[in-house]
Amino acid sequence: MDLDGRPIKPITICMIGAGGFIGSHLCEKLMSETPHKVLALDVYNDKIKHLLEPDSLPWAGRIQFHRLNIKHDSRLEGLIKMADLTINLAAICTPADYNTRPLDTIYSNFIDALPVVKYCSENNKRLIHFSTCEVYGKTIQSFLPKDSPLRQDPAYYVLKEDVSPCIFGSIEKQRWSYACAKQLIERLIYAEGAENGLEFTIVRPFNWIGPRMDFIPGIDGPSEGVPRVLACFSNVCRTS
Structure with missing residues (x-):
């Protein structure tokens, strides 16, 4: 239905x-x-x-x-x-x-x-x-000095599609x-x-x-882990 x-x-x-x-x-x-x-x-x-x-x-x-x-x-x-x-x-x-x-x-x-x-x-x-x-x-923020107050302004780091x-x-x-x-x-x-x-x-x-994700051991992440940024971060937190 x-x-x-x-x-x-x-x-x-x-x-x-x-x-x-x-x-x-x-x-x-x-x-x-x-x-x-x-x-x-x-x-x-x-x-x-x-x-x-x-x-x-x-x-x-x-x-x-x-x-x-x-x-x-x-x-x-x-x-x-x-x-x-x-x-x-x-x-x-x-x-x-x-x-x-x-x-x-x-x-x-x-x-x-x-x-x-x-x-x-x-x-x-x-x-x-x-x-x-x-x-x-990239966002404009990535080009600003780390100590620039503009880095806190959403106009420089929020992506708007159009x-x-x-x-x-x-x-x-x-x-x-x-x-x-x-x-x-x-x-x-x-x-x-x-x-x-x-x-x-x-x-x-x-x-x-998620399950069945492509993975290249030792390249995308730890050899016993899973690929990509979020998954690798989660795996590091789990094993540390």
């Missing part, structure tokens, strides 16, 4: 990156709480195997796994055409990766997403694209390749909407953490 108590009309969702951290949890939610069908696209399916194997589960037949890499697979457009909605979660988004693999990061977050946007636009399919909070860049200036690091700071690639694909999606009528939603996660 929807919020008004009416039955939910089943739709087909093409989920790109369904085998990842966010995608696997989203697949679980869709299977257990909605009547929708999911075309799950990814290179790996380890995190959603429990949804695919048992025939006795209530959602048997409502989720199909398609093993493909969107970089070079001719099946992509056909699968987007089959669906009512496309969710794009595919990305390199681990700090250790985009610090050391800037080319892969730029391709994954911008170049490889171009066909997804194109096919959704050309076939009149709504797109939900997962971006990142990093598109907001007002705050976008401040990124210099070109040689490779960690900004992720934020810049994500922002550029957002701008392209917005332009497709303005010029060609693409219906879209952009999601900007802020440090989502």
